[in-house]
Each structure stands twice: as C-alpha cells, then as structure tokens.
Amino acid sequence: MEDLKLKCNCGGVTGVVSNVKPGCGNRLVCYCEDCRNFAKQFDKADNILNEFGGTEIFQIDPSRMKINHGLENISCLKLSDKGLYRWYASCCQTPIGNTVGLNLPFVGLVHSFIASDQNIDLKIGPIIGSVYTEHATGNPSDELKAGKSKARLLLTIMRKLLIWKIFGKGSPNPFFHEDGKPIVEPSLVSRNEI
Numbered sequence: 354m355e356d357l358k359l360k361c362n363c364g365g366v367t368g369v370v371s372n373v374k375p376g377c378g379n380r381l382v383c384y385c386e387d388c389r390n391f392a393k394q395f396d397k398a399d400n401i402l403n404e405f406g407g408t409e410i411f412q413i414d415p416s417r418m419k420i421n422h423g424l425e426n427i428s429c430l431k432l433s434d435k436g437l438y439r440w441y442a443s444c445c446q447t448p449i450g451n452t453v454g455l456n457l458p459f460v461g462l463v464h465s466f467i468a469s470d471q472n473i474d475l476k477i478g479p480i481i482g483s484v485y486t487e488h489a490t491g492n493p494s495d496e497l498k499a500g501k502s503k504a505r506l507l508l509t510i511m512r513k514l515l516i517w518k519i520f521g522k523g524s525p526n527p528f529f530h531e532d533g534k535p536i537v538e539p540s541l542v543s544r545n546e547i
C-alpha cells in the first residue's frame with residue numbers, strides 16, 4: 354500500500370491520502386456544469402478541464418485523507434446555497450476538491466491537487482468512467498455522450514459510498530469539524546458571476 358501525495362501548485366498546501374491502491378476510490382471524469390463552473394473560477398481553467406469540459410476527480414473516503422501543511426490557505430466556495438462545498442488553495446488558486454457534508458462521506462479530489470511527481474496511474478489505477486456525459490461540451494464522441502457502461506459505474510460509486518458510510522469512513526474529515534461545521538465558511542458565488 355502506498356500514499357498518494359497531495360499538493361497545490363505552489364506547495365503552500367500539502368496533504369496525503371493514505372494506503373491507496375487501484376480500486377480504493379473512484380477515479381472518474383465529471384462533466385457536470387457545476388464542476389465546470391468551479392474550474393472556471395480559476396485563471397488556469399484550461400489546465401483543470403479536459404477538451405470536453407470535464408474535470409478529473411478521485412473520490413475517496415475522508416478518513417483516508419489528511420492535510421499536512423497549509424490549512425490556513427484553504428478556502429471554500431459554493432455555487433448555490435444547497436450546492437457542494439468546493440475547496441481550493443487560495444495561495445495559488447488550485448482547486449482541491451468537493452464535499453457534501455458529514456452525512457455523505459466522500460471527498461472528490463480534483464486532479465490539480467494530486468502531486469504530479471508520482472506514478473498516479475500505478476498508485477490509484479486508471480480512470481474508470483465518466484459521469485454527466487450528456488453535459489460534455491465541444492464535440493465529444495457519441496460513445497462519450499452515451500456514457501458507456503454508466504449504470505455499472507453509478508453502481509460502483511454508490512456501493513463505495515455505502516461501504517464508507519457503514520464503516521464510518523466519513524470521520525475524521527479534513528474539511529469538517531465533528532459537529533458538521535466546515536473548517537472555513539464557504540463564500541457563495543452566484544452562477545452569474547462566472
């Protein structure tokens with residue numbers, strides 16, 4: 354078992370996902386508009402999004418993840434009142450990841466926060482599929498748009514979430530206090546501002 358190193362662009366925030374192996378989380382591409390709008394908050398959106406407007410995400414159980422350094426540089430925004438908590442490193446404007454809250458135990462790490470100086474494919478395995486492919490932009494292939502084996506992928510995601518919930522893998526959670534309050538108050542960014 355290996356550790357997956359996490360780091361923002363400038364190194365002001367670092368962290369780790371412990372004991373990873375291929376299949377321990379869900380490595381996927383999300384084409385939903387909110388993930389895309391989150392990426393567009395940052396100057397380097399082109400580095401975050403793929404050519405069809407998708408964001409590569411690695412979903413893991415929160416208890417596996419730790420912030421080692423730079424907690425004070427972590428900021429949070431929401432694109433709507435009921436939207437996900439979207440975390441980023443304010444030191445260099447690097448997206449970190451998405452969470453819902455303590456009752457849905459997962460962190461969707463954005464690839465930009467996964468340190469590139471390690472063999473990511475070897476540590477966590479390949480991308481297993483895509484979600485919200487109907488919202489892909491540009492000229493995606495029919496195969497991508499159709500969301501190949503989407504049902505099976507959703508089942509895989511749901512099964513992991515359920516297991517993490519049952520086994521209490523939601524805590525400790527690097528982004529929430531035990532009472533469920535986020536470590537920093539999110540700012541609400543209206544979609545119109547994007």
Ligand SMILES: [Zn+2]
Pocket residue numbers: 383384385386387388389
């Ligand atoms: Zn999304």
Ligand SMILES: [Zn+2]
Pocket residue numbers: 361362363364365366442443444445446447
């Ligand atoms: Zn930084």
